[in-house]
Structures are given as structure tokens and as C-alpha cells.
Amino acid sequence: MSPHAPVLLAEVLEALAPGPGDVIIDATFGAGGYTRAILAMGATVIALDRDPTVQPHADDVANDFPGRFQLIRTPFSGLAGAFAESGEAKLDGVVFDIGVSSMQLDQAERGFSFMRDGPLDMRMSDEGETAADIVNEWDHGPLAHIFKLYGDERQSGRVATAILRRRTEKPFTRTLDLAEVVEKALGGRRGAPIHPATRVFQALRIAVNDELGELRAGLEAAEATLSPGGRLAVVTFHSLEDRIVKAFLTERTGNAPGGSRHAPLAVETRKPSFALRFKGAREAEEAERTANPRARSAKLRAAVRTEAPAWGRVAA
Numbered sequence: 001m002s003p004h005a006p007v008l009l010a011e012v013l014e015a016l017a018p019g020p021g022d023v024i025i026d027a028t029f030g031a032g033g034y035t036r037a038i039l040a041m042g043a044t045v046i047a048l049d050r051d052p053t054v055q056p057h058a059d060d061v062a063n064d065f066p067g068r069f070q071l072i073r074t075p076f077s078g079l080a081g082a083f084a085e086s087g088e089a090k091l092d093g094v095v096f097d098i099g100v101s102s103m104q105l106d107q108a109e110r111g112f113s114f115m116r117d118g119p120l121d122m123r124m125s126d127e128g129e130t131a132a133d134i135v136n137e138w139d140h141g142p143l144a145h146i147f148k149l150y151g152d153e154r155q156s157g158r159v160a161t162a163i164l165r166r167r168t169e170k171p172f173t174r175t176l177d178l179a180e181v182v183e184k185a186l187g188g189r190r191g192a193p194i195h196p197a198t199r200v201f202q203a204l205r206i207a208v209n210d211e212l213g214e215l216r217a218g219l220e221a222a223e224a225t226l227s228p229g230g231r232l233a234v235v236t237f238h239s240l241e242d243r244i245v246k247a248f249l250t251e252r253t254g255n256a257p258g259g260s261r262h263a264p265l266a267v268e269t270r271k272p273s274f275a276l277r278f279k280g281a282r283e284a285e286e287a288e289r290t291a292n293p294r295a296r297s298a299k300l301r302a303a304v305r306t307e308a309p310a311w312g313r314v315a316a
């Protein structure tokens with residue numbers, strides 16, 4: 001059984017409609033749940049992931065589907081380069097299943113969880129700044145800013161103050177240590193339905209992995225790389241991500257009222273680079289929501305690439 005239950009799989013396959021001869025990029029390989037299903041429908045898959053620990057899953061897939069699968073280790077921002085490197089001539093679909101995998105969450109040593117003690121890391125890859133670097137080095141302002149913006153933490157200033165005070169005595173190195181300091185700063189659990197550190201951990205994870213910047217870069221690369229008629233499917237798990245996907249598709253399908261604040265004039269004269277596959281976002285059915293709690297916040301948006309030139313930079 002896969003260590004990660006793929007979310008909205010049937011809906012994603014319907015949106016992507018992969019068939020024999022098609023080339024699909026699975027930009028978030030993970031344990032390969034989507035990839036295997038796409039391969040089973042006869043398409044070729046170029047899988048991407050920034051996490052080196054997915055390699056054993058990729059080896060298994062390569063064994064089961066020889067000649068139709070390759071994994072390229074890259075963040076979304078390298079999608080266009082990875083496609084060029086693959087040697088394929090056309091691209092019929094791109095799918096993103098944003099966020100962390102169950103494997104990443106379950107491995108205490110990755111440092112994503114405030115429930116399990118581990119090093120304060122939170123990197124999906126093995127490069128760049130860790131969560132420990134951020135909480136030990138960033139100033140009060142930027143820390144409070146990400147807690148508010150990425151975590152929706154109402155008491156972001158209070159948490160940042162507690163972190164700065166504590167780190168002058170001893171730097172943070174462990175997840176549970178940080179979770180305790182955050183919990184204390186927020187006045188304990190007080191019967192809260194979620195752990196008080198949930199929002200701060202989410203914010204750190206988004207900042208460490210530049211998740212929103214990566215999503216924008218990925219959408220832009222998919223637009224630049226998909227062939228006319230190619231399908232784009234994006235699954236997100238929180239409102240910040242969904243807002244970016246919705247804004248991107250609203251704009252690129254020519255439905256943004258008054259155009260983009262980045263290119264107010266150009267928008268009116270540009271031809272839509274995408275057509276919606278369906279209106280709005282699709283969500284998981286009750287059975288999937290019950291079987292897999294991760295599916296409860298999942299949203300799928302999908303579109304088809306038109307013949308029009310790519311618009312380029314994504315609106316914020």
C-alpha cells in the first residue's frame with residue numbers, strides 16, 4: 001500500500017484525461033500515486049520532486065513501467081528546464097498536488113511536526129535555510145509578518161517576541177522546544193480545537209520552502225510549456241494556495257475584472273492562454289473525506305491550454 005493516499009485522484013484523472021501517446025508532467029511525484037494511475041492509462045510521465053527521499057518510490061515505478069517514466073529532481077521553478085531536458089517534443093498535461101506528503105509529515109527527523117520531536121528543519125529538499133535558521137536569525141518584524149501572513153496567527157507579534165526572548169538564552173534546535181515556547185506565548189491550550197503551534201509551524205513551512213513563490217513559478221512554467229490542448233490540474237490544501245491558482249486562472253482565461261495590477265493595459269488586449277475545464281473548484285466526495293482527513297481541505301482547479309501565447313509573470 002502507498003505510504004501517501006493520493007487525494008482527489010479520480011477527479012484529477014478526469015481533468016488530465018491522459019491517454020496512450022500523451023506526455024504528462026507530475027510536478028509533485030511524492031509516493032507516485034498520481035504517476036502510477038496516469039501511467040496505467042497509457043501516457044508517459046515525467047515526474048518532478050525536490051525531495052531526494054522519493055527516489056525508492058521512483059525506482060519501483062520505473063521497474064513497473066519501463067521506458068515511460070523518468071524522475072527529475074527539481075523544484076517547480078525548474079519545470080520548463082526539466083521538460084527541455086526530458087527530450088519530449090510536446091506536453092499534454094501538468095499536475096500539481098501542492099504541499100507536503102504523508103511521508104514527510106510522518107518522519108520526525110524532517111522536522112515538520114509539532115507532535116513529534118525532531119530537528120527544526122522543515123525543508124522538502126536538502127538545500128537552503130531551515131526553520132531553525134529562520135527562528136534563530138530573523139528579526140522580530142519579518143518573523144511576525146510570516147506568522148500572520150502564512151499562518152493567519154492573530155497574536156503573531158507576541159509569538160515573535162517570545163521567540164526572540166528565548167533565543168538569546170539558547171537557540172532553537174528541536175520542534176517540540178519551539179512548539180512549547182509558542183504554546184506558552186499563546187497562553188496554553190485552553191481547550192483549543194487545534195494545537196496552538198499549528199499556525200506558526202504552517203507559516204514556517206511555507207517560508208522555508210517558499211511554497212507560494214514556487215506555486216506561482218510552477219503555474220507560469222506550465223503555461224509556457226504546455227502544448228495547445230494540454231491540460232493543467234492543480235490540487236491545493238489551503239486558501240493561500242487556492243487564491244493564487246484561482247487568480248492565475250481567472251486572469252489567464254480572460255475573466256479578471258479590470259485586468260491585472262501588474263499589466264493593466266496588456267491584459268485587455270491579450271488572448272486567454274487557458275480555458276477552464278470546469279467552473280470553480282472541485283472538492284472531495286464524502287467517502288473520501290471520511291477515509292482521508294487530508295482530503296477535507298483539498299480543492300482541484302483545472303484548465304486547458306489554448307493556442308494563445310503565454311502571458312508570463314503571475315499576478316501576486
Ligand SMILES: C[S@@+](CC[C@H](N)C(=O)[O-])C[C@H]1O[C@@H](n2cnc3c(N)ncnc32)[C@H](O)[C@@H]1O
Pocket residue numbers: 004005006007027028029030031032033034035048049050051054074075076077097098099100101102124211214215
Ligand atoms: C502532496 S505530495 C504529492 C503526493 C503524490 N501526488 C502522490 O500521489 O503520492 C507533494 C510532493 O511534492 C513535492 N513538492 C512540494 N512542493 C514542491 C516544489 N515546489 N517543487 C518540487 N516538488 C515539490 C514534495 O516534496 C512532495 O513529495
